């Protein structure tokens with residue numbers, strides 16, 4: 001069902017030449033690309049200069065982004081005896097923790113045992129230890145717990161009244177990170193959700209010492225220094241115009257800011273984007289649609305601030321014309337030969353599995369995209385795929401004793417000073433580039449957008465079926481299940497008819513564009529329905545979201561306290577009404593007076 005372009009795809013693979021990639025990695029190895037810094041600007045200008053030299057049209061935007069840059073932190077024991085007081089701790093504050101400056105926060109240390117993420121998929125979970133009442137009372141105290149200071153955990157401890165927070169990382173290194181749940185630039189309303197407590201992270205060994213001190217009733221003092229505010233950044237976007245349907249575009253993107261020199265996360269991705277621009281420009285006359293390639297600043301210290309700025313300021317074009325977006329983060333890392341945890345939306349599964357198999361001969365396994373990375377477009381609604389791509393095989397990571405990280409192909413150098421040139425491998429990058437090119441060419445050139453929205457509806461039907469069981473006897477979700485069944489049948493019929501018409505008249509550009517416009521409108525309903533809780537054009541917080549998040553209240557019903565149940569029921573009825581309205585809109589799109597051409 002997915003059209004392939006063997007000649008074009010092999011021409012693209014043959015054109016891969018890693019000279020530009022190598023030069024970019026060399027240059028970026030000398031740039032600490034902290035957002036708002038001179039090094040980040042130099043990196044952005046380097047990308048723009050290389051694009052110009054290669055003859056690729058580029059626009060350089062200069063957005064003001066809201067950033068929080070961690071400078072340093074200090075942690076000391078106040079009354080654990082001379083020995084404890086003498087021993088220093090290496091600690092780092094995550095971006096958007098409260099900055100105390102010199103005004104030390106002192107408090108009783110309380111240990112709340114938790115656990116580490118088992119894999120990429122649960123990195124963003126909020127551990128029960130934080131959300132529940134684990135470890136006893138924490139109000140007014142400084143919490144000590146395991147994990148990466150993710151926003152869900154930080155927020156949960158604040159709700160319980162913690163005055164400060166210390167997160168114990170799983171290994172010897174302290175990984176940089178960000179703890180705000182606010183996705184991109186805050187609004188005057190969402191700024192209220194910014195973390196209010198000072199937060200620091202320590203190594204596993206220091207964590208063990210602190211656990212002992214907590215059990216002995218020690219008090220500690222923490223200080224954090226962070227620079228917060230709006231800063232001008234550079235955001236280059238290259239554009240390779242399509243020959244036939246140039247308004248329609250595929251957005252390919254990744255961040256170029258980094259922690260330290262960030263070679264595996266994400267200089268390799270930046271090199272991939274540059275090589276894609278070079279190769280695709282060479283094939284320009286053979287692309288049906290436009291490919292836009294964007295390099296984001298502000299990912300690490302602005303919670304995806306660059307891609308959010310682009311979503312906010314190019315919302316009209318993205319809504320009307322974006323066919324799909326493809327995120328590139330941490331490809332090309334040493335030892336990353338497996339494609340076991342590749343993210344794609346259900347409607348893109350066949351496209352991605354086929355593209356990876358055809359490009360590198362590996363059968364890939366997929367997962368639902370997390371509410372993470374630069375997936376800042378879910379509330380506009382283009383289909384999306386990839387984020388992290390190749391990884392060190394899971395078995396190999398287990399054998400090496402690696403713990404879960406969020407990039408660098410699974411290498412624990414992720415977000416540490418260790419993420420240097422040795423983390424990259426150009427042979428792996430070449431394989432990843434073959435995958436990116438194959439996938440992009442199929443999306444850019446398929447006569448009809450190659451996404452099976454019936455698969456997306458089937459995924460939602462499975463989830464809603466479980467919500468229906470959970471809400472049985474409280475709120476009737478059977479009508480939603482029935483709507484989804486009917487919509488899936490409509491999509492199947494519509495697609496067959498659309499393919500028949502377009503195949504019968506391959507030169508009818510107006511017909512093809514109308515068919516594709518309808519598919520994009522369908523995606524604008526289904527992607528937000530499957531991936532968002534809030535309104536379109538807004539940005540949900542950076543906390544884990546289940547599928548069809550609007551109906552998640554169903555899962556709360558069974559365990560809700562009796563007094564709370566009527567409130568949850570009320571919410572769920574309203575959400576059911578919104579979901580049904582969205583599904584009616586989707587069905588109406590496919591039932592125009594002329595079917596696929598209406």
Ligand SMILES: [Zn+2]
Pocket residue numbers: 255265266329330407
């Ligand atoms: Zn990254």
